[in-house]
Amino acid sequence: MATNGSNRAVAAPQNDPNSFAASVKDAATAGFLVAVLGFFFIGIRTDIAPGGLDLKMRWGAWIVSILVVFVGRLLLNLFVLKTDSPITRKIAGAMPSGSRFAGTGKWLMRALFAFALVLPFFFTTFFPGKDRQFIDLAILIMTYIMLGWGLNIVVGLAGLLDLGYVAFYAVGAYSFALLAQYLDMGFWFALPLAGILAACWGIVLGFPVLRLRGDYLAIVTLAFGEIIRVVLLNWYEFTNGPDGISGIPKPTFFGLELKRGEGGFADFFGIAYDPIQRFIFLYYIIFILALITNFVTMRLRRLPIGRAWEALREDEIACRSLGINTRNTKLTAFSIGAMFGGFAGSFFATRQGFISPESFTFLESAIILAIVVLGGLGSQVGVVIASIVMIGGIEMLRNLGFLQQVFGSGFDPVQYRMLIFGLAMVLIMVWKPRGLISTREPSVVLKEKKRIGADMVAQGEGH
Amino acid sequence: MEYFVQQLINGLTLGSIYGLIAIGYTMVYGIIGMINFAHGDVFMIGAFIALAMFLILTTVLGFAFLPVVLLIVLIVAMIFTSAWGWTVERLAYRPLRGSFRLAPLITAIGMSIVLQNFVQITQGARVKPLPPQIQGGITLMEGSATGISVQLSYMQIIIILTTIALMAGFTLLITRTPLGRAQRACEQDRKMAALLGINVDRTISLTFVMGAALAAVAGLMFVLLYGVIDFYIGFLAGVKAFTAAVLGGIGSLPGAMLGGLLIGLIEVFWSGYFSVEYKDVAAFSILAIVLIFLPSGLLGQPEVEKV
């Protein structure tokens, strides 16, 4: 309900003498709304019972939810929305503002980079008991960072709204899995091939649709993503359908497998074998892949093609008047983005050792897009921060086992993961519609570098 | 032949449901130019409300006269789902009005995730089966040669008639009432409409409410027709309904209905004659093909590029 306030607070006079009464009334409205909305969902639960469906009444939960919202809204009204000195103002003052944040962005990026470089050893040293879990989470976050950077080329730079990015992730993963299965190919050989295949798919899918605008492009890319998933699901002979492909080989370190015993990595270097080595190795693979993605993206931004992408986002018609072949330019953005998605996909396949179409649903596309948009379109640091906050934060819910002691053993915080994820998406967007880092850095400078405010930067396809 | 007619009837029934959802998409797109991604999930919410209300009336209160029960369920589902539609707009879209274009799309996706997971948590992830309530029908063609007879079930008759009645009422609402006029004015030029004294926020809210109400009707029909719902039905139905809206020409109400019917027919015929597994591929391919070759849809206004 928090978002309710932003408008209402403006509408209500700040020094309303009936401020308290108004607050209570407003909170009561919110409570009533929850009563209505929750009646059929919180108050009643349909359950399968022998001989059909059964209704279970949960009036307690219903009333509690109403009260929670009423009290929460009231407190919000009294201390934030309808007061002369909202608490948030103090908090906002303490938070770095957008422009200052951008200035520190460089240092932040360096600090993050340094930390990422030593991350596995940091965890093995300081959290020896939980190192495996943390490194695994770091790998997951890093995968999303890479995907976010790949999609950032398409959405952030070229301004093409792609809701089917997961299709290329799937193409990459399945390319590697199938190459390994049918041709017995190793990870390092398959990786570039997977990227190229994904890029080709990017061109094949992009060619017919890239002249569409904005939301239409979004919905067609979504459709393509779903088509690829449905085909993977139903082409049983080739892809093994819903059962997926298992036994995908692990990457080797210059031919050395990370396994116990003779001829393994540990054996070759004469160190003791530890399963954590495999995680550390995987972490560094995705770290390097992500770095390559970032490096190429940053380079491309300073090249004519990158500037053409951004120009395309700003004004496509002007681009055409300047002799830029917009179709080809869009296609390069689409296929380069797809290529990085393909790389990330084959990494995903080798990391999991098992893939099935279940991993490539629309939700995955939505998460990646959310990371890009929440981070701030076109901002590389933004993607990193958004990935850490959204993926890391959500995964942290798995560690909230103590809540079970509070709410009883039936309570499973993991269940609320996606609910909270969705709410966070809405709240962050309402709070910062342009994303966390929204300024743009010019790609070429004559005298003095000035960052460009978000209000000037177009978001593409919306003319 | 009998098989064909049977598929035709099934397709029209399914198409009616898609059409009703598609209207919600098309109206919202028309008025604020965004894809209300959460609309499919509002439909899902409507289906759950209808199911729960139906159970309350039949098992708890012991009503037995089906027509009255269905009427009450319909009205209650429409009212409660409208409240959901209103809330979604109020929370996720209104604060972002006039903001940049991607923001409401992201909140819409966020809302879609929220609704799905909310229902999953509160109602459980397992499917909810409801035994068929309206049985029987009319046998139209007795296929002696093929052994297949064409059945037009009462359920299908109810669905098609309700859809026609709602469409008629709705067309009247949009073309003849001040509300419809305000809505069309907002579609044309929101700023100007506001200057002329139209409460734009209220009009947009009402658009969401109307879309949600129609989605609730579709939800009830879905429950009765298929007898199985879960928290995930909204996504696929939503994408297909949006396809229908685009196919018919987004922004056009008759277009949405026509598109819905076409998508329903395509899906049913594809399943009937080719393969059930790839029916979604057929629907999505149609979407892609229509957008590429006929971006303004069947009944939409072609857009001239302004230079």
Added chain:
Amino acid sequence: MDAATTMKNSDQSTPGWDRDPVLSVEHLTMRFGGLVAVGDLSFNVGRGDITALIGPNGAGKTTVFNCVTGFYKPTEGRIVMRHGPGRQQDDVETLTDSGQRWKTTGNGAVYLLERMPDHEISHKAKVARTFQNIRLFGGMTVLENLLVAQHNPLMVASGFSIGGILGLPSYKKAQKEAVDRAVYWLERTHLIDRADDPAADLPYGAQRRLEIARAMCTKPQLLCLDEPAAGLNPRESAELNELLKYIRDEHDVSVLLIEHDMGVVMEISDHVIVLDYGVKISDGPADFVKNDPKVIAAYLGVDDEAEIDMPEVREDIEKVAGDGPAKKKPTARSKAAPAAKKTAAKAKPSSKASTAKTSTARSTATKASSAKASSAASTAAKPKTAARTAAKPKPAPAASEVKIANAGDYPGSQPHGTKKPRAGGANNLTRVKGIGPASEKKLNALGVWHFDQIAAWKKAEVQWVGSYLAFPGRIEREEWVKQARVLAKGGETEFSKRVDKGEVASSVPGKRGAQPKKKTTGKGGKA
């Protein structure tokens, strides 16, 4: 019209733009559904000239631009761009027949723009353009804007990005050259201090200049500017003139511009083409065009409301049109600029009705055509006018009873006319949409009194009358003949109903009051 008249009206010799055109637009037609935005338009843009395309709002100027720069595919017609001197007519014909898009020739190259996609027109044919509503890359810096304009050479230099990613030195050199060129144009346009600012931050006038600089960075041979002076103050406008002349003289770039600001047009243009309703109504040097009665009629909208052949009005209009700075010495430019503004303001009004009001207010004679007086003019005054004009022509044996002195000047053939309306009186011709009281009077003067007369017009007559009334093409567009056929049979059109009800304030201002009562008395009759 076009070529023939142009030549007759201008100097005896062929004008430069016909001898050495950089761009030839030939029989260009652009239809949007049923609407003909540009109809059979032909003109040449001379190499090294500044050519202005002018005309009232909605005349189709921007449509012509969009056709030339490839944003619209013309319905019909050929658009030839020539690199290298001369018409290269043989090469153009071979190219047209070959189905290719361009052809290198002995002199350079020729391009058929209507066959080329928009980006190739800029890249290959070297036609650059700006936009009426400025289209900059607002979120990119000024410098970046100019580098985007050099996309194609830089792409090649960067080895299509591959060399660029690897950081090859050849790209760095190319980028430096590109920045140098950008800096050159930034200095030319006084934007060098804002090079690192986002384009959206610039004030309006600077944005206009930046758009020109950006277009110049594509190294064009023809620069198309869509209302470059719109919204500029007089000083900026004068600077713009200097810039355009500099571009023409120092860079050998031909300029085609759409402009409403007559100060700019008259001062810098070597060649002016006037469009109205998608048809060329005048073509020639600035001095010729500004004295062309058709131009005056089109701009000041006298065709419908006021009588163009009243000497006082005419003088007055000429004074308005000629009062631009072109008559003054170029050195007095800065002083002349405000005057130019004034002229433009007068010439600019968007609707013909309002223009007509401007002119009526300035003329005692035309006051008669405003308000009630106008109704009087078209009813009571009718016989008098008719008598006067009927007396004017000399009798000669021909199809029409009414003779017009210079009938041969107009293309097509004069329609049949009778000296007097038939028994029962003349029809109210204003019931035809498009015929105002003034046109009605002129038609009466031609001996055209009845709907059936108009209904009988063939193409030749339509063309002649169109030309005679100084709005070629309009009769076809407004379908007078078709309307007249209906009305002649006693039928009604949407418009005639509105005339009968007295609702036609939009087309015939000031008539709302007295007129309709008389008109509704008889079906089309005037008794």
